[in-house]
Amino acid sequence: MSEDKNHDGLSRRRFMKGIGGGVVGTAVLTSVRRGKAAEKYGIVIGPEKAKITLTVNGTQKTLEIDPRMTLLDVLRNRLSFTGTKQVCNKGQCGACTVILDGRTVLACSMLAIDADGTSIETIEGLADGDTLHPIQEQFIKNDALQCGFCTPGFIMSGVVLLRHNPSPTMDEIKEAVSGNLCRCGTYPHIFKAIDDAAKAMKKGG
Amino acid sequence: MSKWKALEKMTYIHQEITRVDGAAKVSGKAEYTYDIQRQGMLYGRILRSPHPHAKVLNVDTSKVETLHGVKAVLGKIKDEVYFVGDDVAAVAAESEAIAEYALTLFKVDYEVLPFTVREQEAKEEDTPKVFSGRDNNLGQVRENSEGDVEKGFAEADAIIERTYHLNVQVHTPLESHGCVCEWRGDDLYMWDSTQGVHGTRSGMARALEMPENQIHVITHHMGGGFGSKFGPKSYNIHCADLAKKAGAPVKLMLNREEEMLAVGNRPSSFQTIKMGAKKDGTLTAFQMDSFGTGGVSGGAGVPQPYIYSFPHWKTRHVDVHINAGPSTPMRAPGHPQANFAMESAMDELAEKLGIDPLNFRLQNDPNQARQQEFKIGAEKFGWNRRKPSGSQKGHLVRGFGVGAGRWGGGGNKRTQAIATIYPDGKADVKIGTQDIGVGTWTIVASVLAEELEIDLADVKPLIGESDYPWAPNSGGSQTAASVTPTVKLAAEKVKSALIQVVADEYGIPAEQITYRKKTFTISGKGETLTWKQACSLLDGKPVSEMAQWQEGLSDSGTAGCQFAEVEVDTETGKVKVLRMVAVQDCGLVVNLLTAKSQVNGAIIGEVGYTLLENRLLDADTGIMPNADLENYKIPGALEMPEFDVSFFDEHERGVIGLGEPPAIPGVGAIANAVSNAIGTRLYELPITPDKVLMAIETRKEG
Numbered sequence: 001m002s003e004d005k006n007h008d009g010l011s012r013r014r015f016m017k018g019i020g021g022g023v024v025g026t027a028v029l030t031s032v033r034r035g036k037a038a039e040k041y042g043i044v045i046g047p048e049k050a051k052i053t054l055t056v057n058g059t060q061k062t063l064e065i066d067p068r069m070t071l072l073d074v075l076r077n078r079l080s081f082t083g084t085k086q087v088c089n090k091g092q093c094g095a096c097t098v099i100l101d102g103r104t105v106l107a108c109s110m111l112a113i114d115a116d117g118t119s120i121e122t123i124e125g126l127a128d129g130d131t132l133h134p135i136q137e138q139f140i141k142n143d144a145l146q147c148g149f150c151t152p153g154f155i156m157s158g159v160v161l162l163r164h165n166p167s168p169t170m171d172e173i174k175e176a177v178s179g180n181l182c183r184c185g186t187y188p189h190i191f192k193a194i195d196d197a198a199k200a201m202k203k204g205g
Numbered sequence: 206m207s208k209w210k211a212l213e214k215m216t217y218i219h220q221e222i223t224r225v226d227g228a229a230k231v232s233g234k235a236e237y238t239y240d241i242q243r244q245g246m247l248y249g250r251i252l253r254s255p256h257p258h259a260k261v262l263n264v265d266t267s268k269v270e271t272l273h274g275v276k277a278v279l280g281k282i283k284d285e286v287y288f289v290g291d292d293v294a295a296v297a298a299e300s301e302a303i304a305e306y307a308l309t310l311f312k313v314d315y316e317v318l319p320f321t322v323r324e325q326e327a328k329e330e331d332t333p334k335v336f337s338g339r340d341n342n343l344g345q346v347r348e349n350s351e352g353d354v355e356k357g358f359a360e361a362d363a364i365i366e367r368t369y370h371l372n373v374q375v376h377t378p379l380e381s382h383g384c385v386c387e388w389r390g391d392d393l394y395m396w397d398s399t400q401g402v403h404g405t406r407s408g409m410a411r412a413l414e415m416p417e418n419q420i421h422v423i424t425h426h427m428g429g430g431f432g433s434k435f436g437p438k439s440y441n442i443h444c445a446d447l448a449k450k451a452g453a454p455v456k457l458m459l460n461r462e463e464e465m466l467a468v469g470n471r472p473s474s475f476q477t478i479k480m481g482a483k484k485d486g487t488l489t490a491f492q493m494d495s496f497g498t499g500g501v502s503g504g505a506g507v508p509q510p511y512i513y514s515f516p517h518w519k520t521r522h523v524d525v526h527i528n529a530g531p532s533t534p535m536r537a538p539g540h541p542q543a544n545f546a547m548e549s550a551m552d553e554l555a556e557k558l559g560i561d562p563l564n565f566r567l568q569n570d571p572n573q574a575r576q577q578e579f580k581i582g583a584e585k586f587g588w589n590r591r592k593p594s595g596s597q598k599g600h601l602v603r604g605f606g607v608g609a610g611r612w613g614g615g616g617n618k619r620t621q622a623i624a625t626i627y628p629d630g631k632a633d634v635k636i637g638t639q640d641i642g643v644g645t646w647t648i649v650a651s652v653l654a655e656e657l658e659i660d661l662a663d664v665k666p667l668i669g670e671s672d673y674p675w676a677p678n679s680g681g682s683q684t685a686a687s688v689t690p691t692v693k694l695a696a697e698k699v700k701s702a703l704i705q706v707v708a709d710e711y712g713i714p715a716e717q718i719t720y721r722k723k724t725f726t727i728s729g730k731g732e733t734l735t736w737k738q739a740c741s742l743l744d745g746k747p748v749s750e751m752a753q754w755q756e757g758l759s760d761s762g763t764a765g766c767q768f769a770e771v772e773v774d775t776e777t778g779k780v781k782v783l784r785m786v787a788v789q790d791c792g793l794v795v796n797l798l799t800a801k802s803q804v805n806g807a808i809i810g811e812v813g814y815t816l817l818e819n820r821l822l823d824a825d826t827g828i829m830p831n832a833d834l835e836n837y838k839i840p841g842a843l844e845m846p847e848f849d850v851s852f853f854d855e856h857e858r859g860v861i862g863l864g865e866p867p868a869i870p871g872v873g874a875i876a877n878a879v880s881n882a883i884g885t886r887l888y889e890l891p892i893t894p895d896k897v898l899m900a901i902e903t904r905k906e907g
Contacts, residue, residue: 068302077301082240083233085428087379088461092834095379123233132231140227143798146806147642148230149379149428155231174842181834183379183429184642185806187845 052116056081057125071115072096072107075122083123083152087181094180097153098122104160106179123152126159134204135159135197144193146184154180158194166202170195206757207694209793210655212856217651217661219856221798225666226426226646235426238398239458241385247276249447249457250304251440252294252311253467254286257528257827258320258335261286264294265312272310274303277451279443286315287335287501288528289827290466292439297447297455320528322822324473324498328525335501335526344503344524357490357517361481363557369478369546370889373498373820374471374813375464376535377839380428382468383458384441386448392419393445397436398427401678403637405436406671412442422671424639431810432534433469434641435678440468465832469533470820472505472524473497474542480550486560486568491518497542498525499532504539511543512609513551513569528827534680536807537612537865541814541872545890548608548873553886556594562877563588563607575609575764578788578853582607585849586768586786595884595904600776603783604882606769610869614862615761616686620754621674624653624695626703628743630736632657633665634695638676638688640668643864644799645684651796652689656696658722659736674751682763682862685795689860690758698750706748707739760858765789767808767870769846771878775901778894780879782812782846785871790853792861797852804850804867811871813840816891 049064056079065074072089075081075098084107087095091109098107099121126133135158138144145151154177161168161176168176173194182190212219229235254261264281279295286293294311298304319333326332327342335342358364384397393415399405402422410417427434444457459468474497481490497505503524510518555565563583567576583589591605622636634653640646649666657664667673677687700720707725708715717728723736768786773779785808794800817838821831831837872890879897880886885904887896 066300066302073301076240077242080242081233082236082242085237085379086239086458087381088834090461090833090835093379123231127232132228136228136231139231140223143223143227143802145224145227145230146644146799146802147379147427147429148226148235149237151230152233174845178842181379181839181841183377183431183839184802185809185840186802187809187840187842188805188848189802191842191845 050113052113054115055119057121065112067111067113069112070108071098071110071112074112075107081122081124085149085152087149094157095150095153097156097180099156099160104157123155126155133159134200135162135194138193138197138200142189142193142196144186144189146186150180150182154182154190158197161194162198162201166198168198207697207755209758209859215655217655218795219793219797222647222651222661222796223798224644224647225650225661226640230426237380237426237428238383238385238396238424239380239428241396241456243385243387243454246385246454246456247297247299247451248301248304249295249297249444249455250308251292251443251457251463252296252308252313253463254289254291254293256286256315256317257289257322258318258333259286260284260316260318261293262314262316266294268310268312269296269307272298272303272307274299275307276453277447279446282443285337288466288530289829290463290530292443295443295447297451320827322527322529322827323824324475324496324525324527327498327527328496328523335528342526344526346521346523347506348521350519352517354490354492354517354519357515358479358481360483360489362484363554364479364481365550365553365557366479367550367553367888369476369549371474371542371545372890373473374535374818375820375837376431376433376469377464377837378429378431378433381459381461381464382434382438382440383456384444385454385456386444387454388449392421394421394423395441395445396423397441398434399424399436400430400434400639400641400680401436402639402669402671403675404678405441408437409441409445412437413445420671423669425669427639427641430641431536432538432680435533435680438468461834462832465820465837466829467530469535470500470530471535471538472499472532474505474507476507476509476546478546478550480554482554482558484558486558486565488513488515488569489517491515493520495520495522496525498527498529500527500529502531504532504534507539507543507546509543509547511547512611513547513566514571529822536810536868540610540612540865540869541811544608544610544869544873545876549876549886549888552606552877552880566607566609570609572611572764574790574853574855575766578764578766578790581851581853582766582768582786582788585851588768591881594881597882601772601774602882603770603772604878604880606874606877606879606881607766608870608873608877609766610866612682612763612866612869613761614682614686614763614865616690616754616759617677617683618754620676620687620691621751622691622695623674623749623751624692624699625747625749626657626699626740626743627747628740628745630659630740631663631665632659633667634692635667635673636676636688636692637671637673638668638684639679641679643684643803644796645679645688647799648685648689648795649692652692653696656693657700658720682865685862686759686761686860687754689795691752691754693758694752694755695750698752699748702748702750703739706742707734710742757859759860760792761861763790763861763866765866765870767874769871769874769878771875771882773879773882773897775883778897780816780892780897782816782844782875784847784849786849787867787870788851788853789863789867790855791863791866792858793856794852795860800852800863801850803863805848807868808848808871809840809845810868811875812844812846813838814890815872815875816893819891
């Protein structure tokens with residue numbers, strides 16, 4: 001995304017300067033502009049709202065957001081796509097992995113305004129009606145989940161792997177999900193589920 | 206007395222049944238506490254102490270209250286804080302960002318007090334006191350003994366004396382602790398990420414001084430607990446208070462740092478052990494002096510002497526408090542700690558005596574199941590290919606290790622369930638247990654379908670609500686052994702009730718009706734009724750029966766062993782676990798698929814505990830510098846060994862829990878494999894590359 005792309009007159013460069021490069025934090029808040037609400041209530045957080053358009057699971061959504069909101073925050077708390085999980089909120093665990101214009105991104109570590117104009121796939125968009133994606137089917141079949149909190153992230157990583165590499169080796173599967181953490185310890189079943197899905201998809205197509 | 210069917214007659218139990226909540230979980234539809242959204246819901250945050258020990262003199266909330274979007278404030282929660290991350294105040298606001306910002310507007314006057322975060326120092330007399338007004342930082346000394354250790358050591362031909370040190374591990378469930386509180390009139394509805402809806406309900410009633418029937422705790426799906434989530438905790442109470450004050454629902458989820466600091470951990474352990482054996486391999490005596498810290502709480506005891514039989518033994522333990530967050534039970538509390546020290550000592554003593562470590566164990570383990578498991582495991586693993594310790598050349602060396610574990614478990618006799626058959630042929634069962642990721646939804650459904658002999662799709666498990674009949678916390682590996690017998694008994698009763706309805710219809714005694722696989726046969730009359738026809742006789746009124754847990758369908762007490770092969774890079778010090786072979790008994794395995802997942806997961810937890818995980822505390826500030834998922838390392842995809850898991854068949858014992866037993870044996874097995882590879886021992890976990898290199902260096906010099 002170019003540095004000077006406009007978001008309702010607020011350039012990214014100016015905005016990032018304003019917030020000191022951070023996502024959300026106290027440093028942000030001292031340099032925030034005060035508007036009418038500030039006069040009324042004393043303290044206001046955030047600069048004016050920004051309008052963004054996201055295509056989520058094929059449906060276009062236009063919404064006004066606080067420009068400090070992460071993509072994860074917008075997906076979960078504004079658009080109710082709560083299948084994408086919040087775990088570390090620091091890009092360390094992969095639980096919030098979504099597909100943005102075909103590649104995996106960590107939704108917790110991206111500002112929603114930076115996703116303006118993009119097409120996003122979340123776990124909720126993988127199934128075709130009641131027909132699950134082959135990876136989803138294989139996750140169930142191989143019991144590649146326990147508490148299930150990391151599961152959406154792993155599945156999204158697996159989906160992108162198989163789109164780019166329909167016949168991955170076991171090492172490539174492990175590498176593809178190496179940014180996702182699972183605490184129940186389901187990894188061996190996850191590897192097998194992705195491997196089985198690759199085989200099933202090749203057979204099917 | 207009720208009995209389980211023969212294995213070969215089972216359709217849903219002891220099968221590889223996929224999770225009934227699987228589709229919901231892989232499609233993002235499963236609603237966890239974190240995902241609950243309510244009309245007008247606010248977001249709560251807790252202000253936490255930056256000091257390891259301080260008096261809270263004053264909390265000025267005036268600036269917080271003027272912030273636009275703030276709806277409720279709790280000032281000064283307590284007078285003294287005992288660790289970095291202890292609760293000071295709380296706030297609820299319209300968005301998470303506002304709540305987060307509001308935390309910066311509290312003005313707190315602290316009187317900073319001396320503190321200690323090193324248990325080795327905290328146990329001495331002249332250190333700062335964790336709790337003001339106490340003379341020392343020690344818990345009660347616990348001493349146990351059998352026989353005469355002096356006599357035992359006099360009989361020994363070889364004696365070792367070592368200190369084993371295990372650091373603090375943090376549970377790290379991926380869904381942090383948290384809840385959503387909503388008041389409806391005088392009733393509190395609380396969605397909570399808990400391991401016990403009933404325990405949390407009764408605890409909240411006590412804490413809020415409310416009638417128990419006005420509190421409703423809901424946990425349909427939860428993102429892991431591992432022993433850390435036995436509620437209620439302070440966040441539950443703050444959240445309920447904030448919601449009441451704001452007059453709106455409040456969601457209060459802890460962030461990752463809070464999760465690491467404030468809501469539980471596995472205590473550290475320092476075990477100084479002296480152990481002796483005769484030339485022929487008979488153990489003669491065991492002595493241990495141990496301490497450990499559970500931060501501001503206790504729980505650092507270890508069940509020594511572990512596994513092996515000593516005619517003479519003596520132990521002494523004391524908990525040491527430090528200014529750190531409280532411990533909570535963690536997957537087999539105390540056992541992995543005991544396992545690491547004991548299995549390490551066993552290997553070292555075996556080496557000293559020139560006996561094969563496995564034979565040494567077989568000679569001294571009185572448990573008959575484990576005797577067989579050791580042999581099965583050794584065969585699968587190829588134990589006879591084990592090389593003498595330190596005998597390999599080159600920078601990549603491999604080693605073999607073995608370890609054992611035991612656990613109690615067993616069913617809770619107070620567990621109750623209500624099973625219902627509906628006129629349309631569907632059935633459900635209500636039981637106030639919860640699925641913490643182990644597959645409880647699925648086993649509850651499986652047992653009901655098995656007993657009623659109808660399709661799994663036609664039964665509905667209803668769990669995860671405190672308004673359902675009582676079931677215990679999911680802890681101590683007691684869930685399966687509590688829940689499955691009770692559901693079976695409720696199903697038997699409701700099935701009998703339906704048979705009675707059929708009998709009444711025909712005007713014959715119930716004994717003249719037999720039921721098998723969806724068919725009721727009326728003896729003598731040659732008539733049959735389908736399940737659906739029988740249910741339609743209910744005439745619009747569902748039939749329900751309640752049952753309470755009984756003995757005979759479950760048991761307690763498990764044995765297990767694990768074998769590990771590791772590869773150590775002697776140039777970098779990095780250890781890779783190559784494969785793990787586990788042999789575990791857990792009685793009747795209710796679900797062969799999810800049981801395997803649990804054992805795999807337990808082994809992966811052992812890999813983390815043995816090689817990676819360590820809560821650090823800075824001695825100068827009391828802060829935890831690695832309170833996140835990048836610097837506190839948990840195992841990832843690239844650390845995975847190969848797994849070979851098998852269950853030792855003891856199905857005739859009935860159902861026994863499996864959550865904890867397999868989380869024990871591998872710790873010692875992996876540590877012993879490292880020693881076997883490099884030819885020298887490590888006495889402290891986690892076995893990180895720096896320690897491995899140091900051990901190799903010391904060996905070369907020595």
